[in-house]
Amino acid sequence: MSNETSVARRRFLQGATAVAVIGFDPVRRSWITEAQARGGLRRLPRLDGQLVTTPAALAEAADDYGHIIKRTPVAVLRPGSINDVVEMVRYANENRLRIAMRGQGHSTHGQSQVEAGIVIDSRTMNQIHEVKSGYAVVGPGARWREIVAATLPRGQTPPTLPNYLDLTVGGNIAVGGVGGASHRHGAVVDNILELEVVTGTGQLRRCSPTQNATLFNSVLAGLGQFGIVVRARIKLLPAKQLVRLYTIQYPDVASFLDDARIVTIDERFDHVEGQVNADASGRFGAATMFAAKYFDPGAPPNDSALLDNLDFASHTVETIPYGPFLERIDPIIDFLKAAGAWSLPHPWFDTFLPSGTAEQFMGELFSSVTTADTGNANVLIYPLKRSKMRSQFLRVPSGDDLFFLFDVLTFAPPVPAVVNQWVARNTTWHKRAEALGAKRYNIGSANLTQQDWKNYFSPHWTAALLAKQVYDPKNILTPGQGIFPSSFGC
Ligand SMILES: Cc1cc2nc3c(=O)[nH]c(=O)nc-3n(C[C@H](O)[C@H](O)[C@H](O)COP(=O)(O)OP(=O)(O)OC[C@H]3O[C@@H](n4cnc5c(N)ncnc54)[C@H](O)[C@@H]3O)c2cc1C
Known part of the structure; x- marks a missing residue:
């Protein structure tokens, strides 16, 4: 064994020396050995994996x-094993410890963190259990990259994938999961067939639209509040081999949005996303649409039919294999890592805007910031349809079927005062967006109150409260989201 400090099978191992640890002292908030034990302590469960307490492991989870x-x-x-999750959730329940699963930790505001509690690292649960025609069964820590590596050789693909393949299926089930195909196939959560979930009381439950449906519907985009996903049966579709990618330039955001509405309503493309570009002075203005049509060799799409009725400045067309298309942002990620931008603070702003107020909100925002005060933000727009996004807890704007996911993916300087100011700015933007009918996409950074969460879940706040009372009555699950007050359930 390495020099890790870990608790496995009730042994606390430090270097080569094994010390018997029998449990957690909820008063002292620390692990205790046989010699320190008092009566009444619930002993640590036997584990197939490891409970790790090294500074490096704790710092990563923090x-x-x-x-x-x-x-x-x-x-x-x-x-x-799944049983380890069951046992630790029960243990946490009995010892007033809070607990959350962490995927790749790609959320931006402590959503997967637990102060003085237990973080379950899903990376050891990344198994691809089964790939069949129409579905795959995967562990919660499976990354999309691992999933498509297993499904594409069998000619299958998940219908909706995020643009970055190193997110976990469990993390995406918790937040919703949006991609360029969501205007046709909905969010990741709209393509889940069945789940195995450990509830906040430590019950292992199988759930689907027809079995334990209330639990199923609560866990999808449930932000980790109602259960920990330990296995998922995800939908697969036949994958086409090739992608015709149209990169279409617009002089301004309004003309991009007009065409995005057209191609979203008629679903002529398989994949649509947009990016807002800055000019030499740093002002955001022009936009690019990345629209893709999937096809098999010998059956190429009709370019002029796909571009018919659209009003753009210029475009290019290229054909690439489907697999590399899914990996298209990998070079950008590599560049960001090499440039040090990956380790900068990322106070992201992400919101679902109604179609009718999108221009107004984006116009106000772009008149108030430039690349300089967003750290050369990557600004993305995904056109979406409410009729395709059916999960009750993935709240999207009401009214018109069309709406847009609008992301301002910032890179802040590592200066706490600036970061705090940008998080506060996000909070202000959210208030303005919500006044225009928007709903937050909960992957970003903002200072949120209980009222903000009530507003977010509205009109399903009561359903969320009831689900919390039933599935996590002691409020131990995923406190980093800050949805339910710490007094809830105690
Ligand atoms: C570079 C980059 C690109 C991105 N691209 C997209 C995109 O295209 N589309 C999109 O929708 N989002 C995107 N995101 C955001 C991303 O979807 C969310 O941040 C997501 O939560 C991250 O997944 P993760 O595996 O890292 O989860 P984490 O950040 O580890 O967890 C997120 C939340 O889910 C909970 N959770 C994790 N696993 C489970 C589980 N098994 N059961 C219950 N709760 C769980 C955690 O406790 C936490 O509250 C991107 C993020 C980054 C950094």
Whole structure:
């Protein structure tokens, strides 16, 4: 064994020396050995994996892609089985410990962190259990990259994929998961067939639209509040081999939005996303649409039919294999890592805007910021349809079927005062967007109150409260989202 400090099979191992650890002292908030034990302590469960307490493991779990919030847990569970998750959730329940699963930690505001609690690292649960025609069964820590590596050789693909393949299926089920195909196939959560979930009381439940449906519907985009996903049966579709990618330039955001509405309503493309570009002075203005049509060799799409009725400045067309298309942002990620931008604070702003107020909100925002005060933000727009996004807890604007996911993916200087100011700015933007009918996409950074969460879940706040009372009555699951007050359930 390495020099890690871990608790496995009730042994606390430090270097070569094994010390018997029998449990957690909820008063002292620390692990205790046989010699320190008092009566009445519930002993640590036997684990197939490891409970790790090294400074490195705790520091990793106390951080995320945002690098803004730091909450240090008392231990990180690297589960060796589903039963480990069941046992640790029960243990947490009995010892007033809070607990959350962490995927790749790509959320930006402490959503997967647990101060003085337990973080379950899903990376040891990344198995692809089964790939069949129409579905795959995967562990919660499976990354999309691992999933498509297993499904594409069998000619199958998940209908909706995020633009970055190193997110986990569990993390995306918790937040929703949006991609360029969502205007046709909905979010990731709209393509889940069945889940195995450990509830906040430590019950392992199988759920689907027809079995334990209330739990199923609560866990999809449930932000980790109602259960920990330990296995997922995800939908697969036949994958086409090739992609015709149209890169279409617009002089301004309004003309991009007009065409995005057209191609979203008629669904002529398989994939649509947009990016807002800055001019030499740093002002955001022009826009690019990335629209793709999937096809098999010998059956190429009709370019002029696909571009018919659109009003753009210029365009290019290229054909690439489907697999590399899915990996299209990898070079950008490599560049960001090499340039040090990956480790900068990322106070992201992400909101679902109604179609009718999108121009107004974006116009106001772009008149108030430039690349200089967003750290050369990557500004993305995904046109979406409410009729395709059916999960009750993935709240999207009401009214018109069409709406847009609008992301301002910032890179902040590592200066706390600036980061705090940008998070506060996000909070102000959210208030303005919500006044225009928007709903937050909960992957970003903002200072949120209980009222903000009630507004977000509205009109399903009561359903969320009831689900919390039933599935996590002691409120131990995923406190980093900050949805339910710490007084709830105690
Ligand atoms: C470079 C980059 C690109 C991105 N691209 C997209 C995109 O295209 N589309 C999109 O929708 N989002 C995108 N995101 C945002 C991303 O979807 C969310 O941040 C997502 O939560 C990250 O997944 P993760 O595996 O890192 O989850 P984490 O950040 O580890 O967890 C997110 C939340 O889910 C909870 N959670 C994790 N696993 C489970 C589980 N098994 N059961 C219950 N709760 C769980 C955590 O406790 C936490 O609250 C991107 C993020 C980055 C950094």
